[in-house]
Structures are given as C-alpha cells and as structure tokens.
Amino acid sequence: MSRTIRLTVNGQPHQLEVEDNDLLLNVLRERLDLTGAKYGCGIGECGACTIIMNGKAVLSCLTLAVLADRSEITTVEGLGDYRNLHPLQQAFLEEGAVQCGFCTPGMLVSAKALLDENPNPSEEEIRQYLRGNLCRCTGYTSIVRAVQKTLKPAAKESHPKI
Amino acid sequence: MPVDSKILPFRFRCLEPSNLTDALNLCSQSGDQVAILAGGTDLLIKIKRQMVQPEILIGLQRVPELQQIQTNEQGLRLGATVTLSEAEHYPAIQREYSALYEALRSMAAPAIRNMATLGGNLCNASPAADTAPPLLAFDAQLRLQKSGQERLVRLTQFFLGPGSSCLAPGELLTEICLPAPLPDSGSAFLKLGRVSCDIAKVNAATYLQRRGTVCILCRAAVGSVAPTPVRILQVEQLLEGAVVDSNLLRQAAEAGAKAIVPIDDIRSTAKYRRQVCQVILEEVLQAAWIRAGGVL
Structure with a gap:
C-alpha cells in the first residue's frame, strides 16, 4: 500500500507516493535524482548518507520515508552549486x-x-x-x-x- | 543469506499514533508480528539483516508525551523517545548526572545520537548498552504502560538477557525516572571501545555519596561483561560505611573484576575484559569520589 508524503527538500516542495518500507535515502536518490547523499554501509557506520532533517543531522539510510512526511530536508545539493559554492x-x-x-x-x-x-x-x-x-x-x-x-x-x- | 543493507527487504505497515493513548491502544491490539520503532538505529538494521520480520511497526516519532523531559524535587523524568542528543544537551543532566552525560557523549556519532532514543537503548537490551550502567548507578525506575495499566520497575529488574527484557506483550516503556541527586554525591562513567564511536568492550559507571571521609552510599554497574548490564554488589559492600582511600578503591575494583562473568566474542576476550574492567572501575570510583567532594 503506497502513501503520499510531502517533503521540502533544499527549499523545493515535493509530493510523492512511497511504500512504508522505503528508505529516505533511496527516495532522495532514485525518485528526486538527488544523488549527493551516498549509500555506503547501510547500517549507520559510515555517515555517507548524512542529511539535515528538521535542523538535525540524521542518517537517511536508517530513516523511513513515511516518517519524513512534512519534514524539511537539506542535502549536499542544497548547500550550493558550481556557480555559487557554499x-x-x-x-x-x-x-x-x-x-x-x-x-x-x-x-x-x-x-x-x-x-x-x-x-x-x-x-x-x-x-x-x-x-x-x-x-x-x-x-x-x-x-x-x-x-x-x-x-x-x-x-x-x-x-x-x- | 546474503544481506542487502540498501533496502528493507520486507513489506510492513508503519502506524504513526499521534498521542500516547493511541500508541498504547495500538500496542495492546497488535499481535506477535509487531515491532516498536523509536529512533530506528537498531531496529531497521535488524530488519535489513533479516533478524526480525515484523508485519507492523508502531512508530513513536509523533507521540509528544514520550518526548518530554521534566525535573522537580523528586528528580528527573525522561520520556522514552527523548533522543540521546536531547538528553546530552539538557542542562540538569550535564550538571547533576555526570555519569549519564559521559555515557551519552561516548555513544556513536552525532547523527546517530540525533536519532537514537534513551528508551530504545534500554529496550534493545544489549549487554553493552552505554546508558544502562549510569542508569543502574542512579537506580533508575522505568514506567511501563499498557492501556489502562501501568507499573514502575527498577532498572535492576528490567533486563533478562541479551536482547530480552521484562516488557510484557503490548507493554510500552514510557518514562525513565531518576531520583534527585543526594548532597555530597558524585558519579562517573567510562568505557573502553576500539575506536571512538565503538560499541563497548567494557563500560562502567559508579555513583557515590560521601560523609566526611566515609562512603555512605555506593552503586556500581558494568556492561558488556555479563548477559545483561549489572550492578556489582561486591564493590558496593566493600565501600559502603568504609573510610575511602586509594587502596580501598583499588581493592573494590579488584573485587568487581572478580565478580563479573565476561565472555570471549568478536569485540574482546574474557581475560582482557576482566583486566580492563578492573582498571576502568578503579578510575570511575576515583572520579566519582572526587566529584562527591572527597580527597584521595
């Protein structure tokens, strides 16, 4: 059963259909094409998937997408781009x-x-x-x-x- | 079986109660195939590794009653889903519960501490749980609730074995209660891991109260050296009522190291655990005594 979630990612609002067992990392990378956050270990050891959710650094490989509903997310793409580096x-x-x-x-x-x-x-x-x-x-x-x-x-x- | 840690390999439903009453009702109605999801830093890894296969997750992220921290003259009450970093940044914990603060600081990395919860660390019931020794040393009580009922259980009664606690089916840990610190008391925590974020090979916490040069109350607890985190009564009995000096603390640490039942495993050998347990026990006893205003 899929569910609708709303996210604000790097200032952009998104509405998505996700499954309960979808991980936020995979939704960011595969659905929103934000491939900055990386899949490293998948078990919270390496930090490659770190994002900022509601002001706090968290690991997106251990976050259910459904529980990110209504959250504000910053990925590395939100820090800056080629013309305007952070x-x-x-x-x-x-x-x-x-x-x-x-x-x-x-x-x-x-x-x-x-x-x-x-x-x-x-x-x-x-x-x-x-x-x-x-x-x-x-x-x-x-x-x-x-x-x-x-x-x-x-x-x-x-x-x-x- | 090969494990793909990129995905959660099973379908499940994630329920998101928005208050404690709903959460307790969901817990009591659900059967065996239910898991409680707090921070997810243990549970989701277990699902990825196919160690558990729940059909329903009850997510506690949106239950505000479980996120409260309150202090009053009786002590400190911590909601079960207070995160490790929220607890770490709480001034009363930094000021008055040094052993707990030091344990929180030693745990994992900031991103994990932003997710993982105090209740989750206890309910996961790892023998190595770093919050357990300080909470045992402070003689914490746990509020366990089931719809319409509740009981208070001392943390010493909570752990039954690796991964196992006295939580009944449908019961939820809702609050961790710590007594107010006594006058002239002090506490300390230390752990030994391989690298800075590591799971403990051995961890230890003590809480001492002093009257002049005499220790009038001692609680000592260790983790990773028995099937559950444990109090070491041998240490406590040696110190309570005795005039404290460095020799006595060394004797107490020796007695503590003899009393534990460590095992050989991937992180360490039993022999090494016994040796370093003695060293860190002596150091936490010294630190707690000095923090209680004592002199060595």
Missing part, C-alpha cells in the same frame, strides 16, 4: 579535502550541521562531530583543515596535527 565547499576545494569524493557529501552536510549548532568549533569539536563520517582515503587532516578555514579568524587554530 563556503565549506569552497574550502574543501582549496584544501584538497576531496580524494575519491565518496564521503564528501556526508562530510559537508555534517560540517554544515556542526556550524549551524556551533559557529566556532575547536579542532577537537570538529573531529568529535565528524567522527561518524568515515573517509577511506584517510584525508581527515585536510577535511578538518577545510572546516577550520571557514571559521571566523578569531576562532582559527593552527593547522591540525597529523
């Missing part, structure tokens, strides 16, 4: 914080959620917040540096220790 995206480019790129959408969305909660995190707070986002190229140092680069100068710390 400061985090710009900093990731400048710091070379992307290797294979698979973890990058989750990293960016988690970093956005962190900065929404805490505009001036310390290096330790950045590392703590991103601890559920795995980068198998192990580019953590440049990722942390990129997040730090977007902070206001007063809060900037020296480059993270390796």
